[in-house]
Amino acid sequence: MTSATDFLQAPLPASEERAVAGPQRFINRELSWLAFNWRVLEEAENPRVPLLERLRFLSISATNLDEFFTVRVAGLRELAQAGNTTPAADGLSPAEQLKLIGVDARALMDRQQKAYRALLDEMGEAGIHMLDRADLTDADRAHLEDVFLTQVFPILTPMAIDPAHPFPFIPNTGFSLALQLERRADRRKLRALLPIPQQTDRFVRLPAPEGQARFLPLEELLLLHLDRLFPGYAELGHCAFRVLRDSDLEVEDEAEDLVREFEVALKRRRRGEVVRLKISTGAPPQLRHLIMEELHATEEEVIEIEGVIGVSDLKELVLDERPDLLWPSFTPRVPERVQDHDGDMFAAIRQKDMLLHHPYETFDMVIRFLNQAAADPDVLAIKQTLYRTSKQSPIVDALCEAAEAGKSVTALVELKARFDEAANIRQSRKLERAGAHVVYGFMSYKTHAKISSVVRREGRNLVTYTHYGTGNYHPITARIYTDLSFFTCDAALGRDATRVFNYVSGYAQPERLENLAISPINMKSFLIEMIGREAQAARDGRPAAVWAKMNSLIESDVIDALYAASEAGVRIDLVVRGICGLRPGVAGLSSNIRVKSIVGRFLEHSRIVCFGNGNTLPSPTARVFISSADWMGRNLNRRIETLVECTNPTVKAQIVDQIMAANMADTAQSWQLAPDGQWHRPMPGPDEAFSCHRFFMENPSLSGRGSAAATGEMPRLAHRRKG
Incomplete structure (x- = not known):
């Protein structure tokens, strides 16, 4: 082969x-990242990939690009604005990198729209249709009237923009409609804003024959019902726009209460400076100028989009009901050795070291390992790192159960896990309420190691069972991320794990490590x-x-x-x-x-x-x-x-x-x-x-x-x- x-x-x-x-012996980091996202986008154009999976790849490429702007581009932008000319390893200054990124990223976004249009055509042939207002029948309009009044209208807040009503704050990734209106009674002009709540679906589903699916973008629904939002006014023009803000966190090095400091920093993230403003092509000039002025966005930060704004939202259209357009179903395996031992993880690990390859082998074995430890009266202590995990985490539930049962439980929760800080704060408080020792590690270092350690009494001895992973303790991402889980009761690896935990919890730098x-x-x-x-x-x-x-x-x-x-x-x-x-x-x-x-x-x-x-x-x-x-x-x-x-x-x-x-x-x-x-x-x-x-x-x-x-x-x- x-x-x-x-x-x-x-x-x-x-x-x-x-x-x-x-310096030319190195490839620029940021341009290399963009090259990776081009590879992701090309999967959206790969005919060997099922249709709706291609749509998913398109959405992922957009989500990736948003994060790239809000973190990497935001950081380079701050350096350039501060006059920093220090070159990266490849010799490019921050300003030079931003220039090259701007060209490549704009080409990437144009290609995303081209891919979307091609996918729409194929989706239409497969019975999945995206509509606009002109495509609606009278029956559609009657249905949408009910949807608007019962599911959308209660959560909308239309806002006039005038001296008495200042331009509202638009959060990071916030999506809005800007409107030019005219009062019918006296032709008085009004500029208004309609922020679109992030808590509602971006695409409204319409009734369709069996085997078909029909959708209308939410902004089209809103434009269809402007008379309900602004009675007595006629529309003169509109545009849609979406904001990306600087999302890098800054935390004081000497914060006395790390959790509280991160809560404050998360609020600052929502209010970070605008790094990109995406606006629909053909926006009325007065509205475009108003939005740029109020958001303090320069021309270099404005991207005009001819097509759909918020490509990341297209993941809503990946329909489970269409398995013919998705990857063939796959059920992760339960390792045969665990089955031989009737599900007893400790017995399976005692037999010999075991490596699981996720998602091909189920991540449920990691959860079972901790659930078994929580319920086992011979288990005395559990130590666990948590970098990213799910919102309703079975890992955290197992640790809470163990703590409530009187076991010694130590959780190293990383508050600096980007975009998971708020979730980790919630998990840490839940663990503390259950009686676990929660440690946040170093101010200057992130704890990114993936370790779980269980100490069990076996006869007169204490045996340490250890799990080392390459990925996070996150059962949802473990279905799509390829990662390794290594289980062992090797004494040296158990001692090494304990030394790592002691280093993070007590700053006790290990004098020696045996296999680590x-x-x-x-x-x-x-x-x-x-x-x-x-x-x-x-x-x-x-x-x-x-x-x-x-x-x-x-x-x-x-x-x-x-x-x-x-x-x-x-x-x-x-x-x-x-x-x-x-x-x-x-x-x-x-x-x-x-x-x-x-x-x-x-x-x-x-x-x-x-x-x-x-x-x-x-x-x-x-x-x-x-x-x-x-x-x-x-x-x-x-x-x-x-x-x-x-x-x-x-x-x-x-x-x-x-x-x-x-x-x-x-x-x-x-x-x-x-x-x-x-x-x-x-x-x-x-x-x-x-x-x-x-x-x-x-x-x-x-x-x-x-x-x-x-x-x-x-x-x-x-x-x-x-x-």
Whole structure:
């Protein structure tokens, strides 16, 4: 099988070759992120993806872009306005980056509208129709009259704009209609605003024949009933607009009450400065000027949209009732070994270490692990990190139950988890009411590690059962994110977990760790050391290889270590879902490095690194690690993160021979990074396309096998790299 990482090297022009030792050896972080979102958007145009899943990808691309503006662009904008000219690693100043971002982002938004129009045509052919006011029948209008009066009118607040009625505050992501009106009685003009509540659906469903679906945008419903909102007035003109505000939080370093400080900061986020104003094309000039003036938006911050404003809202149109237009249904597996032990997680883990691959194996096993701990009279203590979790979290419920049962429960809640701060504050208060010890960690570091530790009395001994994860304790995202859950009762890994908890709760920096590296103490130096060992092996004439998988790669010291290893002869294959600051395949710099990105049905989220350790990969003697950290400056220098070595042979084989080999072999949903920073997507024929997602859905994992499959041959993939 030909691996998708076997692609041709495209040499840089001579002028670029001379610059490989300087800033140009790096790809700009922000432009690389935009390139990732282009890949997401192209899934909305991929005919191999079911129709409504393409609509979902379109919505995701818009949500991603909104967050990019409210966080990354907002930060660059502040730097540029302050006159900061400090270049990024690639040599671009904040102002230069903003200019390039503006061009690329506008092209991306134009492409989103083009994709939407194409999807609308296909949806119409499939019986899903988007209407406007001109398409409505008398029966439709009668139905909508009832919908408006009973479901929409009570929550609307129409606002006149005049000296007695100042322009209202529009929150981040707020969507509004601006109106020019004329009173019929005396032709007196009125400018008005109609904020559209975020608590209501953006699209109103209309009656339709069986098998059909018909929708009307909410703004069309409002325009249809302006006479109910502004009796006696006629409409002269209108436009729609949407606001994006600076959403980065600032928290005082010496805050005495961290929870209260974050509550104040969340209110400030809603009122942050406008970073983007999206407004419908053809807006009346007076209204356009008024909106810009009141929101203090410059021309550079205004984006005119010809089409739908708020593309992220299109996720409402992904209809569960149309399975023919969605991915085929998939039910995550329960590991055979857990079934062999009648659901007893502790017994399954005692048998040997176990690695679960989500979402292919159900995240319910993580919940079961904690529920069992909460109910088990022999469990004395539970310690848990919480970075992101669901609104009604079964993890938090289990911890509360354990605390109420008198067990010692410690929860490390990260208040700085972006856009989940409010939810985490609510969860922390719930835990405190139940009697758990709630710790918020460091002011200067985010606690991003994913650890759960259960101490159980077994005979005269205390045994620590530990879960290390690559993803959050979030049962909803675990259905679509690919992540790893590693369960062990290895005493050394249990002690290491306790040391991490003590470090965060009591600032007790561990003097030594047995099987773990952590940020910000030693993970970065350990990774560079391991990469260096592979480089030395290559210089000594021995096989040397690195396989790594992550979401983002931009840490410059680590990239330089990879460059040095490449030129020493180490074969390096990287699977980087999103941002990549490394240039692969450059002669004299990275000739032995290949980079691919996988974008498909599931969001690649697991972090893995494998070192050849004197052999090529795959190899049973490889050193294999899973991690909570991407290779970014924030993860390696300013967060609490874990890098866990997996030594159990079956777990290692699962990671190397199954997970990583399948990722390397994927051709159906893979992109390849060229030396110039451009991503290219080979489109193999149906008989040549190999999908790692399909492979994982169809084949159980090695370490979760039970006695029923003990004699069966498990599928493994051999990866062979050309060149």
